[in-house]
Ligand code: GLC
């Protein structure tokens with residue numbers, strides 16, 4: 001059981017938590033093989049406690065052939081040997097709890113690895129068998145069943161179906177994989193699948209884990225009969241959501257109602273956060289109705305350009321949708337699948353949905369202003385009501401590594417797109433801790449990390465930034481400390497304040513105002529305000545300059 005959580009507000013901790021995302025293979029390497037692991041994480045937990053976050057979410061650490069960086073799980077109730085052992089995991093959870101940090105794991109219910117015992121059994125079994133019914137096997141179309149059963153595409157490129165070879169050497173049925181061919185989708189209409197995942201969650205809950213991030217939460221339900229997608233676009237181009245045959249189908253909700261009941265059965269209830277890429281905040285809100293999941297990542301905010309109007313519209317839409325179901329919003333600037341915000345905001349303002357590196361590479365970048373924007377975005381995110389996620393390295397102001405050599409790229413999207421999409425490796429480079437040159441303390445013995453770090457990270461290591469009041473790390477530390485202590489921040493309400501074009505301003509009670517300037521002209525501070533923290537220097541007459549956010553204490557505070 002966790003000791004007293006750091007966040008001691010009376011509302012449940014998860015309504016206002018700041019959660020740090022640990023991409024384990026790139027966080028810290030404890031055994032010197034160039035790959036992050038549990039020993040490395042354990043040794044660096046103090047950094048997270050010091051930073052002032054409430055919880056960590058650890059990307060999949062289960063045994064995996066690593067065809068999709070651990071999202072191809074071959075055993076959900078064990079630890080990948082590269083990362084350590086179950087004993088290491090247990091000890092890490094105890095340490096984290098002692099430091100007041102909650103621990104969330106990543107559960108991957110849409111698919112398993114093709115090396116998972118279930119899939120191996122399915123391959124060995126006949127069409128129509130109990131073993132195959134755990135997956136989505138179908139006969140092919142056309143002469144000899146040589147064509148895939150339908151037109152669905154893999155998220156990483158190519159068909160979403162792969163044909164198996166039967167024991168006699170003849171081509172057999174096809175199986176569905178919405179991601180890599182090594183990630184067969186499981187069949188959520190099968191009660192055996194449900195039972196298996198319930199048991200997995202109980203296994204970890206009983207080990208003290210505080211909750212799960214749910215991978216591809218919008219993908220579990222497939223339309224009956226697996227109809228073709230045809231010309232349906234995803235995400236939908238129109239205002240209205242579409243009846244897509246495998247994304248965001250209403251049938252997923254019944255699954256999550258079951259999961260909520262399971263989590264609520266514990267004395268210290270366990271929590272969920274959904275990774276659901278859906279069409280709009282209203283669709284997202286369906287996942288977090290009172291009897292479903294607690295929270296969901298708010299990707300609408302992540303995808304918003306650095307412009308006041310769309311940013312404000314996105315925040316308003318999220319707040320309204322969340323309020324309708326009584327769930328706290330989450331605010332996310334980046335994660336292991338998206339381009340780091342430093343690199344997104346360096347690109348022209350007004351471009352929405354810069355999610356993939358390849359969308360960005362041809363756009364001119366202005367790195368002179370960008371650090372300012374990422375700093376301002378952090379203060380905006382942490383002042384909003386609800387929860388916030390910090391992806392490792394965000395607190396150091398790391399940019400996407402845009403020029404990794406092609407021969408080192410590991411994202412399955414690189415191969416599956418026929419080497420046209422560079423994929424997500426650029427946001428997954430091991431983070432810098434100390435020292436003057438790579439591996440910057442990532443590996444204790446100086447081993448080369450699994451992806452090379454830019455030399456320019458020398459000034460961005462945890463050590464280099466510690467104590468430098470102008471650094472991103474110290475900005476995060478201060479902001480998180482204030483957020484924790486200030487009664488207006490975290491869960492609660494907020495009220496918009498009139499602001500000049502290009503700026504956002506909102507108040508939180510008691511006595512707190514946040515001003516974010518996304519325009520070129522300075523924006524005056526609220527009357528009588530006292531500066532609490534700002535992402536850059538204010539002008540001589542106390543106004544908030546371009547690309548800057550400032551927190552003010554405002555008079556009239558209770
Ligand atoms: C999620 C993960 C991503 C993974 C995919 C398939 O989107 O965040 O990294 O590739 O699911 O599991």
Ligand code: CA
Pocket residue numbers: 029030031032033034035036037082
């Ligand atoms: Ca290691």
